[in-house]
Amino acid sequence: MSADKLYVNGSIFTVNKDREWAEAVAVEGNKIVYVGDRAGADAFCDEDTEIYDLDGKMMLPGFIDGHCHPVMAAHVLSQIVFDIDWTLDECLDNIRKYVAEHPDADAYFGLGYAEWLFDEKGPRKELLDDICPDKPMFFLGSGAHEAWGNSKCFEMAGITKDTPDPLPGLHYFSRNEKGEPAGHIVEGRAQAMIMSKINFFDSDSVINIMAENSADYAAMGVTGTVDVGMYSYLEKQYYEALDAIRDSGKYLQRFVGCTCHLDDVDLVDSRIEAIVKAREKYNDDKFRINLFKIINDGTMESRSAALSEPYPEDGSVVKPLMDEKTAAEAGLKAAKEGLDVNMHAIGDVAARSVVAMAKAIREAGYDDCRVTCSHSQYVAPDDIPLFGKYDIIANSTGVWMYGNPLMDKVLGHINNETFRMRSLIDGGARMALGSDFPVDEYGREPLKSIEMCATRKMYGQPDAPVLEPADEKTTVQEAIEGFTINNAYQMHMDDVIGSIEVGKYADFVILEENILDIPLEDIHNVKVIETVMDGVTTYKA
Structure with a gap:
């Protein structure tokens, strides 16, 4: 058996308890055929095998x-994406800017305002009404378990003070002193009563x-x-x-x-x-x-x-x-x-x-x-x-x-x-x-x-x-x-992925440095050099 590619000369962390570190990994097609020391890899190589010199870099199973x-992300990231660190004024300014830049939109949608910007009563519809009173606006919070809507949003969805909450105390609409929806929509079933009636995507x-x-x-x-x-x-x-x-x-x-x-x-x-x-x-x-x-x-x-x-x-x-x-x-x-x-x-x-x-x-x-x-x-x-x-x-x-x-x-x-x-x-x-x-x-x-x-x-x-x-x-x-x-x-797939072992799919990532051997605060800065899934390179720096 000859491998298509042989990875050598790096820090290969297998996440296999029986053999955590290896000197060489051989891949044929989409499967790993060898994991072990460098000398043993020669049996899997011929003149057509590509030798990949890791040059000291770290190799791990793919994340x-x-x-x-x-x-869901492909839907909800289609319009306004809030920065978690924006203040309330910055959120409103960016909503205002987006509306001005997209005057022909039928509805406005967004994701990610910091849910802790508001008190226990949540966001208020009037803040959005001042920006756009005639088109529906609906923004999911940073955890997507609450949302913020304007008056037009509730009007088009037919939600009034007489509309019961779908599951009081868990899936509900916050109310103002008149009992009307105040602009704060909590949990999916309440959100569904709006999003199923208005096309935002x-x-x-x-x-x-x-x-x-x-x-x-x-x-x-x-x-x-x-x-x-x-x-x-x-x-x-x-x-x-x-x-x-x-x-x-x-x-x-x-x-x-x-x-x-x-x-x-x-x-x-x-x-x-x-x-x-x-x-x-x-x-x-x-x-x-x-x-x-x-x-x-x-x-x-x-x-x-x-x-x-x-x-x-x-x-x-x-x-x-x-x-x-x-x-x-x-x-x-x-x-x-x-x-x-x-x-x-x-x-x-x-x-x-x-x-x-x-x-x-x-x-x-x-x-x-x-x-x-x-x-x-x-x-x-x-x-x-x-x-x-x-x-x-x-x-x-x-x-x-x-x-x-x-x-x-x-x-x-x-x-x-x-x-x-x-x-x-x-x-x-x-x-x-x-x-x-x-x-x-x-x-x-x-x-x-x-x-x-x-x-x-x-x-x-x-x-x-x-x-x-x-x-x-x-x-x-x-x-x-x-x-x-x-x-x-x-995933119920630990027999075929998740570690670098013979017989498993060739899914792995190559990192610029060994993250087990650097200061903790530097880990997020380590560069991804290459990603391989099913034996095919999906990313290369």
Whole structure:
């Protein structure tokens, strides 16, 4: 057997516990055929084998974004993209500028204003009415679990003071003193009542945006993505986009997804049925649908996360979409169909539903079902060891792990008790990392997240405040595993990707420096030299 390419003379970190470092890697076609010392590689070479001199650079398995929304991103990034650091005045100025530059638009859409700019009552429609009173305006917040709309938006959607909230206390419209919608729209079912009535998106641009985003991912060293869902009212557009991007050959990552996520307990059966049907069409190692995603609460910034304590500002208490019993029943239904399960759980009460779901799945004998707790932001101390016991994957996002004193007023002491990844790992859980793109705020680059997992402070800012508890930092190696083998496990593909091993696909990234051997604060600056997916170079610096 002769290899097409042989990689030598670098720091090759395999993420294989049996052999973490190698001197040479040989690739034939799209598969790895040799991993070992330099001398042993000669048996796989002939005069046609290309020798790739790494020249001291680092080679890793390709990064996998274990929590993102690539199809949704292609829709919501089509107009105004807010900078997370903009003040309210800067947000309004940029909206005003965009409207002036696009006077012929029928509607205005955007993503990413900082949700902590406002008090517990949220943003107000009058601020947008002053800019554009005659066309609908709808802007998703930085976490996409709340939105900001103008009066025309509510008018065209037929939402008045007499319109009931879809799920009071979790999916709702903030109201003014007259009981009318005030401009603040919380969670997906409330957002759907507007977005299903007004067309904010140009379908012709979606595929181009998705291809551009995929190319950007390749430049970051990403070879796989876990798509954790689209709004259910855009399900038709989801399939259209996925069909088109697959046919185009312009998606440069492996894609595992769930189609649309669930935010209505009455739709469990129909959503599972839709995923099983989609799996018949998408079920190979490039594109696969096999994930049941539940949105069980909101975000802390939107004050819609399900916490065991009232929010300090107004004493409000938020309940999760699914209690423990309902979550267990839903998870079992999905597991019986051979689906993996992912539950968005920001607050500790929502996370407890994940534990109950996983417990039911394991006790029923579905040991191969991958159960993921998305975000794992605030897990009760008593529940942390249960993640390991019931094989719950603790998904999180490194670029969220920084000290933010602005959230003290929203969360009180809880603001210093979040993202306890050290404890989760020590308790036996697998940490799987993702960006939550397009609601990634400070970037979706894996190297940023790897640095911030290990520092718990804003990348590139050595003097920035540390996110407490400071002793919840991970190691760099654990963060690398979180972007490689652990995400491959979450994708149910750890037998074919996630580490550099013989027989696995040739998915890897080459970095300018060995990130295990440099100061932590320098990791985000390390340059991606080349990305290879399925044996094909998808990016080269």
